[in-house]
Amino acid sequence: MYWGYSNKSALFSSSEASHKLEEDVTAEKKPISVIVRMIPQKHDNKSRLPMFCRPEESGIYLDSNKQDYSSFDRIFGTNSTNEDIYQYFNNDLNFIQNILDAYDTSIITYGQALTGKSSTLLRNQTAQNEDANIGLLPRLSNELFEKLEKERTEKNTKYVVKLNVFEVSMEKIYDMLAMDEKKKSLKLHHENNKLEYTLKGLTNEVISSTDDIISQMRDVSKRRQVDSKKQTRSTTHLFVKLNVEQRNVVDETLKIGNLLLVDLCGSNLLDKEKDKKIASSDEIKKINSEIKAVNHVIKMLHEHQTKHPNDNTAHSVPYRDSSLTKLLINSIAGNSITAFLTCCSTDKIDEMDSINSLKTSSTIKKIHTQVYPNIVGLHQKKKMCLLYENMKTKEENYLKRIKQLEEERNTFRETYDNPAEGQSNKTTSQKLQKSEAENKALIEQLELLKSLLNKPSDGSKMNQKALMGNTIDITNSLIEKSSKVAELQASIEEMNHTNYILKEKLKRMGGIDSNLEQMNNKLVAQIKEHEKLIHDLLTANAAMESELDHFKEINKVRNDKVKILEDRVSKVNINGASYDNTASMTPRQGSISSSSGHTIVPIEEEKEIAPSSWGLKNTTWGTRQASVGSIGITTSEETFVPRPLKKGLKLNSVRVVSGPATSPHTVHSKM
């Protein structure tokens, strides 16, 4: 006997009965629901995890420094009971009705070890209240049988409920309902082109009430050898499946729904030292690899669905890494309405494990499955009828859509033909017309330009003008604008050029400026030099004037003396005394000898003074030339500097030549 959907052929004599409706007809994406259950502190004396919930956001907040986990479907606090959780699954998630509607459903418990996973699913061993002990399985089973009975009486259906229970332990799968003393592991079977795996030889226990289930599960507990007080963590994963078949003799259909409950072992890895009492190191390795495989598959499935939302093959997801993940395929990625029930510790010492559980649960929340009902026709005719009906509905939908589109098209046409109908339509139509006209004009313009390029003859231009009217004007205006643009560009270029020249000139002016400045500095220096010379000359002139005055006085005294002597000589001659004539020893008339050894001779204007035999001791005062109104002083190069005349002085100019005088002056006195 097979476990899973593909064994349906074994249930019915006709192989045709195994065919199901095409998946695309009814398949829809269904996100996995995630429900979190917080369990009360195990260690009263130890600190509590700083964790609080916000029900309106379905979020869990650890504390301000850590990441928050939100968008879960429902969070149950530490005071919640199994009854609360059942009500949510039955009323909010509609699990039992989904099974009756021929859907596969799965509830998978997930979370750290010893956080109440088994207690929530099966039975809470330690709860005081008897009712509170009851787990989800018996509660859901009760509801299921009640509804099946109702359907039977109201709709004349016949039903069969079967129970499968098996355990996955270190990659081996064991049938937990098998009566054999010796446990035999089951083999997984995979059909081509099918996502899910099936189990060969699994016991199907037909049950007729919840009591049957409870009785069977009690035996399973014994076989599992789980201690009644549950002090140690489990190392196996338990699968409990209720297979519900409803046959309707009126419409000759078979509806198959499944409820799969998976009680996974703790999601936290086993420790070689701490857990050596419950498993050998080899076993711990295997158990840990199973736990890791589940977490890895969840992560990869999420990545795959994010990257390829429409690819259901999911070849990149490593389901094959473990028997456990192979058995979980249908629940997490196939045709199943699935809910993850994450049980979470509130003890501070479990903080890391709680965070890991919440993290994985957040990832699971983003995964979706593809669901469709498992409705099987009993006969080929019925199956064909169903398909026909389905196709008919599809066709009707297509026809409806075609009609709708046609109506839309007609309305649009009418509006287009009669623009007065509605303002908005009118505007649209006008816009359309305008766009079309613009488009047409542009095409024509392009054509015209092409022809102008290809056939530039006048005759051709005339023909084009005649044909295209406004188009030519547009073209002309374009050409005109283009030429204006060209002109502007040319003027800009010219301005740029002028600008460049001006810049160059400015540069050069800068050079000239500096040259002028240098020259100016030179001239200022020369002027200063000349001013100094003038100052010196004026000083010298003043000295010379006082010397002249002095000579005049001497001259007067000497003239007086000469007169006196001449008078005495004439008196001597007259008196007959022998007296020697020494007239050659007197100075020549008109010449003056200064006390300083210089000779100053009055000269006629503009007449050069002849070289004097008197040597000049002062180099500043050389050969002198006097002229009326000015005094000229020469050094090695002759220069004449004007000076104001002193009253009474009849000198016109004085030329000073450096170096010794060679011969006496020729003097022409004007006095």
Ligand SMILES: Nc1ncnc2c1ncn2[C@@H]1O[C@H](COP(=O)(O)OP(=O)(O)OP(=O)(O)O)[C@@H](O)[C@H]1O
């Ligand atoms: N809601 C609860 N309130 C108080 N105690 C609880 C609650 N749920 C479970 N427990 C107790 O916690 C212990 C572990 O419970 P349980 O076996 O259900 O955990 P588990 O998660 O299934 O463990 P495992 O990792 O072995 O699968 C049991 O002693 C159980 O009675």
